[in-house]
Amino acid sequence: MSNKEKHWEKTKGLMIITLIIWFVFGYLIFMFGSDLNTSSFMGYPLAYYMCAQGSIIAFVVLIFWFANRQEKIDEEFGFTEKEDD
Amino acid sequence: MFKGNFIDNLPKIYGTYTGGFFIFIILMAIAEQAGMTAKTIGILFVAFTVCIYAIIGYLSRTVQVDAYYVAGRQVPTVFNGMATAADWMSGASFVAMAGGIYFGGYTYMAFLVGWTGGYVLVSSLLAPYLRKFGCYTVPDFIGTRYGGNFARFCAVVVLTLASFTYVTAQINATGTIASRALSIPFELGVWVGLVSILLCSMLGGMRAVTWTQVAQYIVLIIAYLIPVFWISNKSGFGFFPHFMLGEEVARLGALESQFGLVKNAAADIKAAGVPGGLKSIAVSHAGVPEGGMAAWKFISLALCMMVGTASLPHILMRYFTTPSVKAARKSVAWSLFFIALLYTSAPMLATLSKISLIDPNLPTGIIGKPIAEIMQIEWVNAWINVKQAFIADFNGDGILQLNEWFMRGDVVVLATPEVAGLPYVISGLVAAGGMAAAMSTADGLILAIANALSHDIYYKIIDPKADVRKRLLVARALLIVIGAAGAYIASMRITSILGAVAWAFDFAMSGLFFPLILGVWWKRATRQGAIAGMIAGLASGTAYLIYVYPKFMGNAPWLGIDHLRFGIIGASVCLVVMVVVSLMTEEPDKATQQMVDEVRVPSGKTILGKQH
Numbered sequence: 001m002s003n004k005e006k007h008w009e010k011t012k013g014l015m016i017i018t019l020i021i022w023f024v025f026g027y028l029i030f031m032f033g034s035d036l037n038t039s040s041f042m043g044y045p046l047a048y049y050m051c052a053q054g055s056i057i058a059f060v061v062l063i064f065w066f067a068n069r070q071e072k073i074d075e076e077f078g079f080t081e082k083e084d085d
Numbered sequence: 086m087f088k089g090n091f092i093d094n095l096p097k098i099y100g101t102y103t104g105g106f107f108i109f110i111i112l113m114a115i116a117e118q119a120g121m122t123a124k125t126i127g128i129l130f131v132a133f134t135v136c137i138y139a140i141i142g143y144l145s146r147t148v149q150v151d152a153y154y155v156a157g158r159q160v161p162t163v164f165n166g167m168a169t170a171a172d173w174m175s176g177a178s179f180v181a182m183a184g185g186i187y188f189g190g191y192t193y194m195a196f197l198v199g200w201t202g203g204y205v206l207v208s209s210l211l212a213p214y215l216r217k218f219g220c221y222t223v224p225d226f227i228g229t230r231y232g233g234n235f236a237r238f239c240a241v242v243v244l245t246l247a248s249f250t251y252v253t254a255q256i257n258a259t260g261t262i263a264s265r266a267l268s269i270p271f272e273l274g275v276w277v278g279l280v281s282i283l284l285c286s287m288l289g290g291m292r293a294v295t296w297t298q299v300a301q302y303i304v305l306i307i308a309y310l311i312p313v314f315w316i317s318n319k320s321g322f323g324f325f326p327h328f329m330l331g332e333e334v335a336r337l338g339a340l341e342s343q344f345g346l347v348k349n350a351a352a353d354i355k356a357a358g359v360p361g362g363l364k365s366i367a368v369s370h371a372g373v374p375e376g377g378m379a380a381w382k383f384i385s386l387a388l389c390m391m392v393g394t395a396s397l398p399h400i401l402m403r404y405f406t407t408p409s410v411k412a413a414r415k416s417v418a419w420s421l422f423f424i425a426l427l428y429t430s431a432p433m434l435a436t437l438s439k440i441s442l443i444d445p446n447l448p449t450g451i452i453g454k455p456i457a458e459i460m461q462i463e464w465v466n467a468w469i470n471v472k473q474a475f476i477a478d479f480n481g482d483g484i485l486q487l488n489e490w491f492m493r494g495d496v497v498v499l500a501t502p503e504v505a506g507l508p509y510v511i512s513g514l515v516a517a518g519g520m521a522a523a524m525s526t527a528d529g530l531i532l533a534i535a536n537a538l539s540h541d542i543y544y545k546i547i548d549p550k551a552d553v554r555k556r557l558l559v560a561r562a563l564l565i566v567i568g569a570a571g572a573y574i575a576s577m578r579i580t581s582i583l584g585a586v587a588w589a590f591d592f593a594m595s596g597l598f599f600p601l602i603l604g605v606w607w608k609r610a611t612r613q614g615a616i617a618g619m620i621a622g623l624a625s626g627t628a629y630l631i632y633v634y635p636k637f638m639g640n641a642p643w644l645g646i647d648h649l650r651f652g653i654i655g656a657s658v659c660l661v662v663m664v665v666v667s668l669m670t671e672e673p674d675k676a677t678q679q680m681v682d683e684v685r686v687p688s689g690k691t692i693l694g695k696q697h
Contacts, residue, residue, distance in 0.1 A: 043331015
């Protein structure tokens with residue numbers, strides 16, 4: 001497998017992990033909204049909290065994490081951009 | 086100051102700008118104390134900010150193609166994040182979102198999840214690859230990846246349809262705000278709004294829009310956060326509302342069961358003469374509706390908004406302006422961060438507004454009190470006079486019940502400062518913020534359409550030999566034509582703000598989502614597949630919309646997929662058709678496959694040249 005192919009394999013892996021986490025915070029938890037709402041977080045009913053703040057914060061953190069991971073992968077295989085590309 | 090070292094000076098420039106804006110707010114507050122009328126303050130707020138945007142637009146004028154289309158690809162990560170956030174948060178987000186939560190509660194908040202989660206798709210599936218491609222517009226990518234003018238043309242059609250549905254709503258919002266703040270008729274307000282929008286984008290294209298959008302983001306976020314924090318502190322709900330409103334949310338639940346959530350019969354509403362568009366609270370604030378269908382409706386709406394986000398060209402094209410692929414990825418994260426500042430505040434504002442109005446123990450509360458007494462309150466009178474609020478004493482007991490108080494959703498953002506007894510300067514600030522939000526989105530959308538038509542249709546298909554001067558002339562002429570068309574439709578008042586906004590997402594996802602991602606992630610995707618997918622997706626989505634929308638054919642939605650969610654049908658059809666047709670046709674040639682390989686790594690030259 002060439003360097004490029006290995007890089008793409010890892011990139012794909014990261015994409016899949018990212019989308020799994022995305023699925024959990026975007027969909028999975030809201031399938032059980034009424035169960036979640038029986039518990040609370042910071043005084044808010046949990047399902048309410050998750051769509052008002054929780055999931056949104058999770059998405060922000062997820063994208064920052066993804067961007068850093070992807071940069072590491074690019075570095076590992078020597079595909080980092082040069083300054084004046 | 087805008088020459089030479091401009092990029093390095095950005096933090097200083099926008100820092101000064103922010104400071105200047107705060108000084109302006111303080112001056113207005115002093116002027117209010119000195120007896121300046123509310124009307125003058127409103128006019129000054131809107132006029133002052135719009136003038137600043139126009140000046141930025143003028144200073145950013147350009148005669149370079151790459152500056153006009155992609156801001157010269159030198160917008161730093163964080164600033165591009167702010168510009169994207171302004172591009173993204175429309176008049177609807179700013180003015181109508183808190184109102185939507187106020188009336189729709191948890192169910193409505195599917196929009197919040199949907200309008201943020203889409204950025205995960207943008208960052209992991211699309212933005213970095215499109216940046217590496219080096220395209221000027223989204224159809225530019227489709228046209229080059231799949232080859233041929235027809236694929237390019239189909240992408241332009243989808244882009245235009247989706248963006249145009251969206252832009253009329255934005256011009257509508259600028260018109261509403263301009264007419265209210267400047268006390269002019271709505272039809273005139275629409276044209277005033279359009280002129281303001283064009284001042285920002287005409288001379289400098291993407292470069293001018295970028296730098297005005299950053300300025301607009303600063304205004305809109307200040308205008309949204311100050312009232313939220315101020316109200317929360319003034320009314321004693323907590324110093325930091327986002328972490329401290331748990332008790333109030335619980336109290337709302339108790340009040341809901343005390344007053345009862347009554348859904349008024351349509352006949353009663355009609356008999357009482359409630360003006361159109363006004364609603365009463367009939368849905369629980371934080372309660373989750375029971376059952377699988379309710380959960381599916383929540384999830385399917387979030388899905389449409391997320392996939393739509395990742396297909397909307399005016400958002401994707403913002404990531405063409407970063408200096409590198411790496412910066413494009415980071416920039417998506419910053420965009421969502423800046424968006425989250427407002428989106429996490431909207432539910433808090435809705436909570437504050439609701440508790441202020443419906444808790445009879447609070448001095449601001451109106452529910453459960455005698456109607457004669459409430460009619461004496463100044464703000465109640467003012468909003469009833471302009472038909473934005475209404476009282477209908479259904480049971481004739483002279484006491485205002487929860488289901489007897491009607492208001493328009495926008496009132497939540499526009500009137501809550503007044504209800505909580507904040508000075509008028511805050512209402513002026515909110516008007517300026519709403520104007521900034523609607524203008525920035527309208528600018529991004531009009532530019533997306535005009536760029537696609539001028540670059541992809543005029544330059545790439547009609548006249549590939551056109552020189553730079555002619556190309557930019559055509560681009561600017563189209564900007565005016567599209568803006569005018571949008572303003573004309575908006576002035577006819579045929580769409581309500583939210584219906585149309587959701588449709589734009591559904592149109593975009595029906596036609597563009599799979600051709601875009603498969604273009605990067607599936608080498609086997611062919612031209613014929615992409616063309617068939619775009620046509621079939623858009624056609625089936627549109628057909629389903631006509632089939633299900635109450636004002637068209639009005640048939641019962643299939644599996645709860647109503648007119649807000651028709652993109653699910655369109656995108657599924659698009660995927661199936663695109664895969665089947667791609668597999669039936671010959672695989673793309675070596676050059677195309679190599680191009681896809683190149684797109685997948687950040688290093689190296691962009692596929693399309695710096696100037697093309």
